[in-house]
Amino acid sequence: xxxxxxxxxxxxxxxxxxxxxxxxxxxxxxxxxxxxxxxxxxxxxxxxxxxxxxxxxxxxxxxxxxxxxxxxxxxxxxxxxxxxxxxxxxxxxxxxxxxxxxxxxxxxxxxxxxxxxxxxxxxxxxxxxxxxxxxxxxxxxxxxxxxxxxxxxxxxxxxxxxxxxxxxxxxxxxxxxxxxxxxxxxxxxxxxxxxxxxxxxxxxxxxxxxxxxxxxxxxxxxxxxxxxxxxxxxxxxxxxxxxxxxxxxxxxxxxxxxxxxxxxxxxxxxxxxxxxxxxxxxxxxxxxxxxxxxxxxxxxxxxxxxxxxxxxxxxxxxxxxxxxxxxxxxxxx
Amino acid sequence: xxxxxxxxxxxxxxxxxxxxxxxxxxxxxxxxxxxxxxxxxxxxxxxxxxxxxxxxxxxxxxxxxxxxxxxxxxxxxxxxxxxxxxxxxxxxxxxxxxxxxxxxxxxxxxxxxxxxxxxxxxxxxxxxxxxxxxxxxxxxxxxxxxxxxxxxxxxxxxxxxxxxxxxxxxxxxxxxxxxxxxxxxxxxxxxxxxxxxxxxxxxxxxxxxxxxxxxxxxxxxxxxxxxxxxxxxxxxxxxxxxxxxxxxxxxxxxxxxxxxxxxxxxxxxxxxxxxxxxxxxxxxxxxxxxxxxxxxxxxxxxxxxxxxxxxxxxxxxxxxxxxxxxxxxxxxx
Numbered sequence: 001x002x003x004x005x006x007x008x009x010x011x012x013x014x015x016x017x018x019x020x021x022x023x024x025x026x027x028x029x030x031x032x033x034x035x036x037x038x039x040x041x042x043x044x045x046x047x048x049x050x051x052x053x054x055x056x057x058x059x060x061x062x063x064x065x066x067x068x069x070x071x072x073x074x075x076x077x078x079x080x081x082x083x084x085x086x087x088x089x090x091x092x093x094x095x096x097x098x099x100x101x102x103x104x105x106x107x108x109x110x111x112x113x114x115x116x117x118x119x120x121x122x123x124x125x126x127x128x129x130x131x132x133x134x135x136x137x138x139x140x141x142x143x144x145x146x147x148x149x150x151x152x153x154x155x156x157x158x159x160x161x162x163x164x165x166x167x168x169x170x171x172x173x174x175x176x177x178x179x180x181x182x183x184x185x186x187x188x189x190x191x192x193x194x195x196x197x198x199x200x201x202x203x204x205x206x207x208x209x210x211x212x213x214x215x216x217x218x219x220x221x222x223x224x225x226x227x228x229x230x231x232x233x234x235x236x237x238x239x240x241x242x243x244x245x246x247x248x249x250x251x252x253x254x255x256x257x258x259x260x261x262x263x264x265x266x267x268x269x270x271x272x273x274x275x276x277x278x279x280x281x282x283x284x285x286x287x288x289x290x291x292x293x294x295x296x297x298x299x300x301x302x303x304x305x306x307x308x309x310x311x312x313x314x315x316x317x318x319x320x321x322x323x324x325x326x327x328x329x330x331x332x333x
Numbered sequence: 334x335x336x337x338x339x340x341x342x343x344x345x346x347x348x349x350x351x352x353x354x355x356x357x358x359x360x361x362x363x364x365x366x367x368x369x370x371x372x373x374x375x376x377x378x379x380x381x382x383x384x385x386x387x388x389x390x391x392x393x394x395x396x397x398x399x400x401x402x403x404x405x406x407x408x409x410x411x412x413x414x415x416x417x418x419x420x421x422x423x424x425x426x427x428x429x430x431x432x433x434x435x436x437x438x439x440x441x442x443x444x445x446x447x448x449x450x451x452x453x454x455x456x457x458x459x460x461x462x463x464x465x466x467x468x469x470x471x472x473x474x475x476x477x478x479x480x481x482x483x484x485x486x487x488x489x490x491x492x493x494x495x496x497x498x499x500x501x502x503x504x505x506x507x508x509x510x511x512x513x514x515x516x517x518x519x520x521x522x523x524x525x526x527x528x529x530x531x532x533x534x535x536x537x538x539x540x541x542x543x544x545x546x547x548x549x550x551x552x553x554x555x556x557x558x559x560x561x562x563x564x565x566x567x568x569x570x571x572x573x574x575x576x577x578x579x580x581x582x583x584x585x586x587x588x589x590x591x592x593x594x595x596x597x598x599x600x601x602x603x604x605x606x607x608x609x610x611x612x613x614x615x616x617x618x619x620x621x622x623x624x625x626x627x628x629x630x631x632x633x634x635x636x637x638x639x640x641x642x643x644x645x646x647x648x649x650x651x652x653x654x655x656x657x658x659x660x661x662x663x664x665x666x
Binding site for chain 1: 557
């Protein structure tokens with residue numbers, strides 16, 4: 001039986017997610033409804049993607065009895081309220097990253113998911129790419145020996161997006177771009193919390209634009225990352241072990257190429273049926289399939305991107321924001 | 334008239350420097366003598382490179398009246414005493430990097446050079462590569478607009494070198510490998526001192542192996558570097574400006590390729606007449622020619638790698654070592 005999706009938010013990322021869903025078998029994934037703050041937006045989205053139901057409020061989507069799981073693609077500051085709305089309505093949830101603006105909000109979301117006994121996952125799509133699965137396999141089999149260092153660089157000018165220029169809309173590099181670097185490092189270091197974090201950033205009007213971070217882990221392991229939402233960077237990563245090296249040569253947030261000790265392998269993505277908002281958007285198909293598999297098994301969280309992984313990321317984001325001097329209104333609640 | 338060189342130290346780096354000198358016109362550069370702690374070592378070196386005079390002590394080289402300038406290629410802890418020996422003997426000096434073990438030693442060396450009115454330069458050979466000259470030209474002409482970020486990564490396993498495993502021989506990544514990252518960043522940021530430095534490192538037996546550093550500069554500029562003397566890294570760099578990007582795709586310590594806004598240019602090195610100890614060793618020819626030009630003009634320091642540049646590097650090395658927890662015996666003097 002198909003997993004029946006509801007789409008919350010009719011913006012760019014919801015567009016890509018819906019396109020990605022349609023690269024999967026129709027018998028497995030079905031988009032039942034879309035909701036936006038304005039009915040016209042939802043109707044336009046529904047028409048474009050041939051979705052039968054369009055709602056002008058998230059509450060209507062929450063009340064729809066034919067939805068198995070809601071994809072939340074609204075902007076960051078609304079993740080918290082949307083997650084609470086859908087979990088309280090007993091809907092399973094896949095919510096875009098960052099799961100929320102800070103650790104407090106993340107804890108409240110996870111508590112609500114637990115209380116309501118629903119599945120919930122932060123949509124860290126990167127982790128479900130075949131290239132990421134291969135990285136975890138290589139690490140688990142100790143193909144690199146002991147990992148000593150991870151270096152990640154991700155920067156993309158996002159100032160064309162209104163949400164990336166206004167603090168109240170959740171603008172900020174750490175939670176938007178940096179989260180990809182942190183999730184990569186945290187994946188390699190198996191969900192471990194670093195022993196120390198040192199971060200320095202450049203801010204304009206209280207919004208962090210470019211940030212450099214060095215993190216030390218147990219057993220003499222190091223991680224370094226650079227992220228920016230105003231500069232185009234190389235967007236690559238390297239994992240250096242005592243016996244070998246994995247390089248992600250480009251698009252580290254959506255990896256389709258791996259270089260393992262000099263041997264390069266491609267992991268191509270399917271073509272989209274409509275133009276995408278963001279590069280490699282069809283790669284969201286893998287997280288969607290993960291959600292389906294978890295729901296089929298009755299799981300309430302994914303082992304690959306678990307609740308504690310979200311808690312870890314939010315904690316890193318909070319600490320780095322603190323060091324760089326970035327405060328959101330949500331922090332004072 | 335040829336610049337008459339004396340070579341102090343008959344090890345690997347002196348070998349490469351001598352090979353590099355011979356890629357330049359014989360009418361411009363001549364190696365007159367070599368000195369080592371043991372006469373046999375000097376004689377063997379002299380025979381291999383067809384040098385007429387071999388000395389079993391540095392003092393004899395200092396007394397040789399036919400030497401215009403001494404290249405100091407001994408291990409780091411001996412730079413200080415060797416620099417003082419030759420400057421006090423009124424010899425001009427090109428001394429390998431790091432110029433000394435800490436800022437105090439660097440200041441004493443520079444004071445001695447000034448007092449004796451001789452030329453002295455830290456052998457930061459990288460700065461004189463044609464690719465480095467081109468980087469400075471592009472930056473000076475504002476081809477990148479305002480530079481916002483520099484990221485450098487340099488790591489090479491050096492544990493096969495005895496000097497890189499023993500503290501008393503000057504082992505340590507920051508002063509040996511990190512100095513290349515720092516000189517690159519300092520060159521791009523025009524000799525400016527950073528406003529803040531945050532460094533974290535992995536040490537074994539008090540020797541720093543792998544280090545990550547984030548430095549903040551005036552006018553909202555950032556630099557991030559990762560260095561290691563135990564791990565093979567990508568050894569590249571990126572300079573990101575408001576209007577363009579320069580990439581050094583590999584061998585950042587001895588750059589022969591530049592990628593300027595996607596346009597790649599090669600700067601090939603001449604072939605060595607003997608096998609080299611280190612990759613791209615013939616690239617030391619450019620610093621040798623800089624020394625010759627400075628001497629011909631009667632200069633006491635190079636504008637490209639000045640005394641204040643050496644003071645800056647030593648200060649950065651001291652601060653990063655302090656944060657990482659690396660102390661040399663020279664620090665307590």
